[in-house]
Amino acid sequence: MFNEKLELKDFEKQDPEYQDLLRRVLAIQADCEIGGPNLYVKDILPNAPTKVDQLIVARTAAEEMDHYRKMAKCAGDIGVDVSYVLSWPNQKRYVEAFRGQITTWEDFAVFGFLIDRVGRYQLEEFIGASYQPLARIVEDPQVIREEEGHIDFGTNKAAEFAAKGGEAKERIQGAVDRWYAKGLDMFGRSESKRSERYMYWGLKRRTNGEARRQYTEEVNGLLKQMGLQIPDPNKGRLYT
Amino acid sequence: MEAAPNTEALDEQFKEFIQALQSAVSRAMPHVKDDPKIVDKAIEDCKEILDVVMEGNVSEWFK
Numbered sequence: 001m002f003n004e005k006l007e008l009k010d011f012e013k014q015d016p017e018y019q020d021l022l023r024r025v026l027a028i029q030a031d032c033e034i035g036g037p038n039l040y041v042k043d044i045l046p047n048a049p050t051k052v053d054q055l056i057v058a059r060t061a062a063e064e065m066d067h068y069r070k071m072a073k074c075a076g077d078i079g080v081d082v083s084y085v086l087s088w089p090n091q092k093r094y095v096e097a098f099r100g101q102i103t104t105w106e107d108f109a110v111f112g113f114l115i116d117r118v119g120r121y122q123l124e125e126f127i128g129a130s131y132q133p134l135a136r137i138v139e140d141p142q143v144i145r146e147e148e149g150h151i152d153f154g155t156n157k158a159a160e161f162a163a164k165g166g167e168a169k170e171r172i173q174g175a176v177d178r179w180y181a182k183g184l185d186m187f188g189r190s191e192s193k194r195s196e197r198y199m200y201w202g203l204k205r206r207t208n209g210e211a212r213r214q215y216t217e218e219v220n221g222l223l224k225q226m227g228l229q230i231p232d233p234n235k236g237r238l239y240t
Numbered sequence: 241m242e243a244a245p246n247t248e249a250l251d252e253q254f255k256e257f258i259q260a261l262q263s264a265v266s267r268a269m270p271h272v273k274d275d276p277k278i279v280d281k282a283i284e285d286c287k288e289i290l291d292v293v294m295e296g297n298v299s300e301w302f303k
Contacts, residue, residue: 076247086296
């Protein structure tokens with residue numbers, strides 16, 4: 001296992017595999033950060049139920065943009081220009097969950113509840129990472145706190161819909177059914193060799209399978225509390 | 241290590257976008273019940289900024 005703690009000045013001296021993995025993970029993370037706002041700003045900002053909700057959508061987008069900015073700076077400093085993802089159509093995004101469009105308030109709520117929660121898991125992977133400029137981004141409490149805010153907002157809204165029962169509950173269940181598999185897939189393949197190499201180089205803390213198991217346990221518990229059905233974890237999956 | 245072109249410029253541009261958005265939201269939040277004009281203007285400002293960001297025409301930003 002690689003136990004060193006590296007700064008920007010050390011990057012060029014590292015094994016090519018380390019350099020490639022770091023470049024890759026920063027590009028994907030930057031894409032995911034800006035991928036969220038690209039999914040919901042167009043339809044949800046103008047159509048959120050109340051003006052407060054509209055302002056919350058704008059603030060959420062601003063916070064995700066700030067996460068993108070931090071990842072883009074970290075990538076740019078090692079020579080990786082990730083500005084290309086800013087003009088990508090959603091269909092080109094690295095991660096499937098960001099390739100569509102969010103058009104309903106229920107889907108926006110569940111996106112926060114399920115997908116931003118995966119985002120928190122992904123950010124947590126970098127706590128204590130061997131590349132210190134990356135570790136510092138996520139160890140600054142602001143980033144995780146903001147992500148927690150998005151998750152809480154989505155979770156509370158989803159719970160409110162579920163508690164109303166009837167049609168509202170059916171609509172939120174439909175959104176959960178649409179996003180559940182996408183969330184599970186975001187962790188990647190359980191048997192991924194690349195995931196092991198990320199761990200070897202100290203760039204991630206958990207295997208894909210381990211992180212997905214923890215996430216599933218957390219989310220299933222919340223779905224039960226809300227009185228919602230847990231979707232079939234094998235239905236609509238791209239990776240297992 | 242040589243940084244990618246426009247790393248600093250992109251960072252600065254994003255800081256401006258983010259600050260403008262946060263400032264609009266902060267300006268409006270205390271008035272959601274008593275001053276719809278302030279709130280509507282802030283939402284409109286956010287839409288304008290976010291339209292530019294979502295378009296992602298980066299080369300235009302640095303002209």
